[in-house]
Amino acid sequence: EPEVTQTPSHQVTQMGQEVILRCVPISNHLYFYWYRQILGQKVEFLVSFYNNEISEKSEIFDDQFSVERPDGSNFTLKIRSTKLEDSAMYFCASARDISDRRFFGQGTRLTVV
């Protein structure tokens, strides 16, 4: 079965540093998402991306966050200046169609110290 690939699997960064989380969605998918899950809490929506632009973002996705699909295969999430509360598991997901199942990656565990 096709899969969504995320790198790195774990990243430790100092507060205030920039991080880029990378995702390779499934090749024929058109809808892309980032979610995050703080330890012990719900999976929360961050942003959706379609047709090379953000289609919706949550309140969490403030000016410190940005997304890009630079080359038609990678999909990245950048956090400009990390805070302690950004520590979480970040999941990338993709879907072929807006109604279709979302395939999730294995996640990047971000630890901000």
Next chain:
Amino acid sequence: EDQVTQSPEALRLQEGESSSLNCSYTVSGLRGLFWYRQDPGKGPEFLFTLYSAGEEKEKERLKATLTKKESFLHITAPKPEDSATYLCAVRGSSNTGKLIFGQGTTLQVKP
């Protein structure tokens, strides 16, 4: 505001002991209810999508059902390998396809 509540938070079963997990939702215009399985430290793994009340789907020991207010995930004769957190999520009126997740039910099946 779209909301999803799952119960119970945790469930311990003996191998072979059937049970059900509940997902209650409030959403303006349901466009899909999704069930996922999540193992510790891993991403959600797709199980089912249900779109309309009365719909049912089955896969091995799992069966998902949907009403206008809730969904059930029935587990028949579970095995230890069914131990995981089961997540319910809804796609509501948003045109972007975002999912709203419940907090999950952590299932432990003892041999």
